[in-house]
Amino acid sequence: NALYIVKGHMPVAIYEWLQNNNDNQELLARAWMDGYEVEKEPLYYVKLPFVSQSTDFEKETTYTYIIVNITTDEMQPSTSNRNHGSWKAELxxxxxxxMPGGDVYWRFAVLVEEAEGEA
Incomplete structure (x- = not known):
């Protein structure tokens, strides 16, 4: 066993995972020798339709986003139809x-890469 596994020299969760079975030790060794790629979870904007009155008779649909409130660090729908740039929450x-009402918000989720391609 070339991998020296000592309980006090690594986080407990890693130690337990390595001790769980030899396959985990082999997986770690293969990743060390061959390299590995961490798969990143896709990120989304929540793009909500926002209807505004443009004239006395016409309504215009624009979009608003879930944003990060920079003073409280909470996520919330923005109150403006402006694109908030880096404040738009990547979720x-x-x-x-x-989130409360998250199943509804999920219907309006747009992949960040696709949204950036539209800009």
């Missing part, structure tokens, strides 16, 4: 669905 599917 995982789990983060969106865990």
């Amino acid at each position: 995982t599917e789990e983060q969106i669905k865990d």
